[in-house]
């Protein structure tokens with residue numbers, strides 16, 4: 001296989017960019033990720049991929065829940081606040097306001113909308129764990145255009 005072609009072609013997949021939250025023991029954590037997609041209408045299922053060994057992946061595995069916060073186009077500061085590992089920077093929320101609702105996963109007050117899931121399948125293959133979550137609650141804070149990975153100039157894929 002042509003490695004460069006593989007990289008370029010895989011980077012041709014269009015993505016949004018989300019803050020994905022979960023529980024971490026009695027606390028919460030979140031990371032910014034783009035590997036998110038809906039996989040079923042009924043039941044409503046969503047797949048995310050979380051890097052193996054991260055606090056977030058372990059938190060999702062242990063708690064069986066996660067939230068997906070849909071950022072608004074332009075909310076780069078919010079996206080960037082959750083890229084760094086909690087093991088390096090400690091609690092990432094700082095003055096980012098959040099609340100919890102059904103699963104205990106963090107819901108960002110400034111996100112456009114959100115949904116939260118209970119994990120129904122987990123595929124531990126490769127360097128990321130794929131979690132399939134059933135959407136158990138959702139909400140909309142306001143309307144707007146969702147953030148895209150493309151607008152940040154960043155890549156995660158290839």
Ligand SMILES: Cc1cc2nc3c(=O)[nH]c(=O)nc-3n(C[C@H](O)[C@H](O)[C@H](O)COP(=O)(O)O)c2cc1C
Pocket residue numbers: 029030031032033034035036049050051052054055056057082083084085086087128154155156
């Ligand atoms: C543009 C971009 C997209 C990312 N997408 C994902 C993703 O979909 N899944 C993932 O596990 N990590 C993704 N990451 C990496 C996580 O944000 C990073 O591993 C984070 O530090 C994990 O946080 P934690 O250690 O507190 O769990 C992405 C990073 C960047 C820069």
